[in-house]
Amino acid sequence: MTTVHTYDAVIVGAGGAGLRAAIEAADRVRTAVISKLYPTRSHTGTAQGGMCAALANVEEDYPEWHAFDTVKGGDYLVDQPAAQLMTEEAVDAVYQLEHWGLPFNRTPEGRIDQRRFGGHTRNHGEAPVRRACYAADRTGHMILQTLYQQCVKRDVRFFNEFYVLDQLLSDGRCAGVVAYELATGEIHVFRAKSVLYATGGYGRIFKVSSNAHTLTGDGPAVLFRRGIPLQDMEFFQFHPTGVYKLGILLSEAVRGEGGILVNSEGERFMERYAPTVKDLAPRDLVSRAIYQEIKEGRGVGPRRDAVYLDVRHLPHDVIEEKLPDVTEFARVYLGVEPTREPVPIQPTAHYAMGGIPTNTDAQVVVGEEETPVPGLYAAGECACVSVHGANRLGTNSLLDIVVFGRRGGLHMSEFAGDADLPDLPDAPDVRVHETIDGLLNRPEGANAADIRGELQEQMFDLAFVVRSETSLRKMADVLAGLRERYERVFVQDTGKTFNTELTEVIELGFMLDCADALVAAALARDESRGGHYREDHPLRDDANWLKHSLAYRQADGSIKLETKPVKLGPYIPMERKY
Amino acid sequence: MDDGNGLGDVLEASDRRAAGAGGRVTLTLRIRRYNPETRGQESWWDEFTIESEPDDRLLDALHHVKWYLDGTLALRRSCAHGICGSDAMMINGRNALACKVIVRDVAPRVTVEPIRGLPVLKDLIVDMEPFFAGYRSVLPYLINDSGEPEKERLQSPEERHRYDDTTKCILCAACTTSCPIFWGDEEYVGPAAIVNAHRFVYDSRDEGGRRRLEILAEKNGVFRCRTTFNCTDACPRGIEVTKAIQDVKRSILFDRF
Numbered sequence: 043m044t045t046v047h048t049y050d051a052v053i054v055g056a057g058g059a060g061l062r063a064a065i066e067a068a069d070r071v072r073t074a075v076i077s078k079l080y081p082t083r084s085h086t087g088t089a090q091g092g093m094c095a096a097l098a099n100v101e102e103d104y105p106e107w108h109a110f111d112t113v114k115g116g117d118y119l120v121d122q123p124a125a126q127l128m129t130e131e132a133v134d135a136v137y138q139l140e141h142w143g144l145p146f147n148r149t150p151e152g153r154i155d156q157r158r159f160g161g162h163t164r165n166h167g168e169a170p171v172r173r174a175c176y177a178a179d180r181t182g183h184m185i186l187q188t189l190y191q192q193c194v195k196r197d198v199r200f201f202n203e204f205y206v207l208d209q210l211l212s213d214g215r216c217a218g219v220v221a222y223e224l225a226t227g228e229i230h231v232f233r234a235k236s237v238l239y240a241t242g243g244y245g246r247i248f249k250v251s252s253n254a255h256t257l258t259g260d261g262p263a264v265l266f267r268r269g270i271p272l273q274d275m276e277f278f279q280f281h282p283t284g285v286y287k288l289g290i291l292l293s294e295a296v297r298g299e300g301g302i303l304v305n306s307e308g309e310r311f312m313e314r315y316a317p318t319v320k321d322l323a324p325r326d327l328v329s330r331a332i333y334q335e336i337k338e339g340r341g342v343g344p345r346r347d348a349v350y351l352d353v354r355h356l357p358h359d360v361i362e363e364k365l366p367d368v369t370e371f372a373r374v375y376l377g378v379e380p381t382r383e384p385v386p387i388q389p390t391a392h393y394a395m396g397g398i399p400t401n402t403d404a405q406v407v408v409g410e411e412e413t414p415v416p417g418l419y420a421a422g423e424c425a426c427v428s429v430h431g432a433n434r435l436g437t438n439s440l441l442d443i444v445v446f447g448r449r450g451g452l453h454m455s456e457f458a459g460d461a462d463l464p465d466l467p468d469a470p471d472v473r474v475h476e477t478i479d480g481l482l483n484r485p486e487g488a489n490a491a492d493i494r495g496e497l498q499e500q501m502f503d504l505a506f507v508v509r510s511e512t513s514l515r516k517m518a519d520v521l522a523g524l525r526e527r528y529e530r531v532f533v534q535d536t537g538k539t540f541n542t543e544l545t546e547v548i549e550l551g552f553m554l555d556c557a558d559a560l561v562a563a564a565l566a567r568d569e570s571r572g573g574h575y576r577e578d579h580p581l582r583d584d585a586n587w588l589k590h591s592l593a594y595r596q597a598d599g600s601i602k603l604e605t606k607p608v609k610l611g612p613y614i615p616m617e618r619k620y
Numbered sequence: 621m622d623d624g625n626g627l628g629d630v631l632e633a634s635d636r637r638a639a640g641a642g643g644r645v646t647l648t649l650r651i652r653r654y655n656p657e658t659r660g661q662e663s664w665w666d667e668f669t670i671e672s673e674p675d676d677r678l679l680d681a682l683h684h685v686k687w688y689l690d691g692t693l694a695l696r697r698s699c700a701h702g703i704c705g706s707d708a709m710m711i712n713g714r715n716a717l718a719c720k721v722i723v724r725d726v727a728p729r730v731t732v733e734p735i736r737g738l739p740v741l742k743d744l745i746v747d748m749e750p751f752f753a754g755y756r757s758v759l760p761y762l763i764n765d766s767g768e769p770e771k772e773r774l775q776s777p778e779e780r781h782r783y784d785d786t787t788k789c790i791l792c793a794a795c796t797t798s799c800p801i802f803w804g805d806e807e808y809v810g811p812a813a814i815v816n817a818h819r820f821v822y823d824s825r826d827e828g829g830r831r832r833l834e835i836l837a838e839k840n841g842v843f844r845c846r847t848t849f850n851c852t853d854a855c856p857r858g859i860e861v862t863k864a865i866q867d868v869k870r871s872i873l874f875d876r877f
Binding site (some may be wrong): 079080082083084085087088097136137140142143145146147148149150151152153154177178180183184185189192194195225248254255256288290367371375384455490491533534535537538539540541542543570 | 655656657658675677686687688690691692694695696697698699700701702703704705706718722738741742743745748755756761762764768770771772773774775776777779780783784787788789790791802820823825826
């Protein structure tokens with residue numbers, strides 16, 4: 043039994059980008075939000091440190107300075123007009139959230155307080171600037187709650203715990219999506235004039251990750267399988283300060299408030315790597331510095347594969363009032379008391395800069411000429427605008443989701459207001475039925491957890507902070523083997539009620555797709571830029587590689603790579619020093 | 621190694637701790653199961669014994685069971701570090717998030733059940749709709765019809781601090797489903813809804829306080845609370861839930877909204 047629903051606008055995913063788009067669309071057209079999680083479970087809620095905007099509440103600042111930092115932070119792979127637009131709209135985006143009730147921390151004058159964050163500087167790199175608007179160290183939680191509250195106020199229609207498994211296209215335009223209802227195992231077709239993907243990242247392909255178990259690249263993989271390219275997938279951010287072994291994020295705000303990184307000799311080693319901004323260098327630089335310290339024998343911990351994050355010198359009230367959650371993570375998960383002991387940390391897979399290619403209206407675009415797919419949209423981490431280029435600056439993800447979530451929601455509802463309802467393709471649900479029936483009708487086969495575990499281990503060893511042609515070729519071979527095993531994967535639970543074993547196996551398939559695209563693009567890019575570091579090609583190569591990559595899944599399963607130019611602007615690429 | 625900062629000592633201590641924690645522990649999980657599709661309306665108990673790292677989360681142990689011993693085990697989880705609020709369960713008789721319970725603290729034996737007072741759908745998964753209906757009933761969004769200024773509304777740090785505690789709520793339902801009043805009557809809005817009303821009632825920017833207090837003064841509202849403090853004990857975010865409920869009661873009785 044398949045149920046068919048009809049909407050003007052369907053939003054897939056209910057984190058910050060999806061909810062922000064929903065607020066915009068629901069006021070204008072018939073809108074539904076489909077999410078495999080309850081909205082408040084979305085990973086936006088775990089973002090900690092802040093959201094940057096040049097409000098200049100505590101010191102001089104301008105959107106133009108913010109734009110420069112974003113472009114330089116992204117190692118010049120950023121599309122500069124998109125970054126300029128985002129940093130200009132940032133100011134109103136923060137005020138909008140405040141008007142909706144977001145409980146920002148305040149200055150003594152009652153204005154929104156702002157703090158320092160990695161890579162954000164005054165006047166093109168002079169010194170760190172206080173630009174991040176924040177709510178203690180739970181800024182993402184407050185953004186997610188505030189946006190959900192506004193959806194409740196507007197009585198937005200949610201399909202919670204519905205998992206989108208396929209995109210419908212007819213005559214080259216978006217026709218809707220197919221979803222699996224977790225509670226019942228029923229298939230639902232959503233016929234829709236416009237669809238916006240806001241499904242988040244896929245950090246779970248790495249063993250050490252700050253990402254939720256549910257961040258498995260669903261949106262990018264669904265579209266990849268339907269011939270939509272994925273852009274700049276080789277660029278993944280490894281956040282320097284993850285809880286040792288667990289990868290749980292310890293916000294950059296810890297260093298923004300004065301925390302420092304030290305090695306086994308007690309040295310504040312970032313002074314050597316980034317003399318001007320030190321511990322507040324962008325994340326790619328800090329993660330590589332940590333890797334170098336460990337490689338040269340100055341790591342800490344029983345295996346000397348960590349360094350310390352030290353806040354013992356900070357006033358206790360700063361720790362308790364501005365960093366309460368991160369200190370609790372250290373206490374609960376490491377048994378470490380940060381006011382008395384330094385916290386062992388290591389880089390953790392954190393954020394996908396790449397994803398579904400879009401323009402600044404969040405329209406999905408294909409090819410070098412960036413042709414929009416009518417009715418198809420993406421925003422947030424699953425998308426690639428590209429405002430983060432090769433390395434995202436801290437706080438710019440929260441900004442990205444509200445700015446481009448809003449723009450996508452607006453554009454998709456205007457599009458839907460004018461467009462006819464598209465025809466559904468014949469037998470729209472057949473592919474999803476085949477997938478599910480195939481998985482549920484195997485008497486035995488490979489264990490999904492083994493495949494997933496090996497994927498995560500190997501990606502961590504071979505495609506993490508430091509890569510090479512050798513490591514990536516090996517990873518490509520590993521992926522081919524895992525794919526073969528995945529074709530025989532076994533699902534024990536054959537039921538229809540909350541068959542989360544089945545949905546986890548489907549998620550694993552999406553993870554393999556994202557890993558395939560990442561490794562293929564990383565192999566091709568024989569230079570180092572931002573989060574993509576090739577030890578066999580340690581320098582940036584603007585002559586050959588100042589361009590975006592596009593990965594296409596071919597009918598035979600192979601991946602075809604193309605490139606397209608970076609949209610430049612006022613900022614001429616220069617060597618990146620901090 | 622010694623930097624005069626005690627780092628050398630710390631390093632040795634952390635190595636010692638890591639060395640001491642090397643041994644795996646045996647953990648028996650006793651899990652209340654329910655699956656109307658295969659076993660009818662009766663719940664049953666299953667036991668699984670696994671080897672676990674002592675500093676693993678209970679969620680890791682549940683994953684081990686699901687991934688290697690019984691794929692049909694159903695639970696919700698996402699972030700795995702106490703922020704998303706998916707994995708509230710009754711663990712050894714008390715509500716907690718499975719990702720914030722460390723194996724060392726419950727080994728060698730732990731009992732895991734679904735949270736109480738909401739209909740169980742399968743194993744550890746309950747129907748959250750009644751919970752969210754309670755949440756929605758208290759108008760959980762900023763109400764301010766005085767127009768929006770060009771920039772931010774001003775709010776002093778003291779005004780901001782007044783409602784800080786209740787902004788931490790992650791809607792996990794651990795508090796509401798630990799409340800004996802809620803167990804007896806699902807119509808009671810429950811602690812989490814009151815916490816989310818509190819978050820706006822005491823926000824200096826909000827103008828909807830009176831409407832929320834009127835809702836909470838009704839028969840399924842705040843006066844059903846008998847201050848058993850279960851909710852405060854259950855909150856994984858450390859919110860003083862009972863105190864928030866008492867704040868609201870006092871405002872209904874004494875404040876002129």
